[in-house]
Amino acid sequence: xxxxxxxxSRVICKSGTSVKIExxxxxxxxxxxxxxxxxxxxxxxxxxxxxxGSKATYEQGVEKxxxxxxxxxxxxxTLTVTSAHPEDSSFYICSAPGLAxxxxxxxxxxxxxxxTVL
Amino acid sequence: AQSVAQPEDQVNVAExxxxxxxxxxxxxxxxxxxxxxxxxxxGLQFLLKYITGDxxxxxxxxxxxxxxxxxxxxxxxxxxxxxxxxxxxxxxxxQGGTASKLTFGTGTRxxxxx
Numbered sequence: 001x002x003x004x005x006x007x008x009s010r011v012i013c014k015s016g017t018s019v020k021i022e023x024x025x026x027x028x029x030x031x032x033x034x035x036x037x038x039x040x041x042x043x044x045x046x047x048x049x050x051x052x053g054s055k056a057t058y059e060q061g062v063e064k065x066x067x068x069x070x071x072x073x074x075x076x077x078t079l080t081v082t083s084a085h086p087e088d089s090s091f092y093i094c095s096a097p098g099l100a101x102x103x104x105x106x107x108x109x110x111x112x113x114x115x116t117v118l
Numbered sequence: 119a120q121s122v123a124q125p126e127d128q129v130n131v132a133e134x135x136x137x138x139x140x141x142x143x144x145x146x147x148x149x150x151x152x153x154x155x156x157x158x159x160x161g162l163q164f165l166l167k168y169i170t171g172d173x174x175x176x177x178x179x180x181x182x183x184x185x186x187x188x189x190x191x192x193x194x195x196x197x198x199x200x201x202x203x204x205x206x207x208x209x210x211x212x213q214g215g216t217a218s219k220l221t222f223g224t225g226t227r228x229x230x231x232x
Contacts, residue, residue, distance in 0.1 A: 006161075034219060044162075044208065044222040093161050095220075106152060107220060109162040 003027055004096050006110035013084055014118055021079045021113045023050075023094030029074035030096035034107065035067075038091040050077040084117045091115075120145040122211050124223035131199045131230055139194040139226045141183075141209030150212040151192040152220065153183055155205045162208065168192060179203070199230045 003026040013019050023033055033050040048069050049057040056069035066088075068080040081088050091114050095107040121144045131137045143149055150169055154162040166177025173185045183194045192209060209223040 004161075043224045046219055046221075049219060091159075095162075106164050106167055108164070109154070111161040112159070114159065 004094065004108045004110040006092075006094055006113050008113060009111060010114045010116075012116045012118065015085050016083055018080055018082045019084055019115060021081075021092055021094075021115075023077045023079070023096075023110050025075045025096045025108075028096075028098070030077075031074060032097055033071060033077040034095045035069060035077070035079050036093045036095070038093060038112070044093070047079075052077075081115065084115070086117045089115055089117045120149075120211050120213050120221045122209050122221055122223035124207075124209055124226045126226050127224075128227040128229060131228070133201050133230050133232050134198050137196050137199045137203070137228065137230070139207050139209075139228060141192045141194065141223060142190050143192060143209070143211045144190065145211050145213045147213055149192075150214075151183075151185060152210040152212070153177065153181070153192075153194050154208045154210060154222075156208065156225075157205050165194070165207075199228075201230050201232060204228055204230045 005024045007022045031052045035047045037045050037047050046059050047062045050069045050071040052071045052074055058064045066082055071077040091112050093112045095109045097107050123142045152167045153165040155165050156162050165181050166175050168175045168185045176182045181196050183192055185192050206225050206227050208225050210220040212218050212220050
């Protein structure tokens, strides 16, 4: 089945530094990927839609200058948390839609990245 | 706008008993409905989906869900719960094609005890 990977799985950084998270579709191409943030009380919030070759579409209330998204190829999207602060600590999850031609009609999720900002 | 409600924060059930995790949705047009499961510190795993066809959908690990259009519900069920089913369950709705965004419910924690 379709697989989506994320790297790193866990990162700890100092306040003020930037952190890059990678999301890869391993055996299929994804012109669209989604980035979610999961809060401690478990709700999953869509942050942005990453589009290959064009600008990401951010959800209302998400700071595009803080959460930089780049979708440089059909298999890779990156989320960079710039000037991270403790309130950015969270679990970040990406997903990519399955291809209709593969007989699938769902999104495949990465394993998530735990970000801790000290 | 589309939305999903999972009214139960947690569901407790004894192993061997049937379980139900509730989900209601709101969407204009035909809904695409999904259930995902999340284990601690892991991403979401797909369980099952309703796109069209039979209202009763069967998925992974013995789970099933029933689409009820009149009640706008898509409850997740399993005839006999296992301790290993203990996890966080998310219902989600999508309006449109595969590349459309999913809207998730707040999640329901299922706790199965011996």
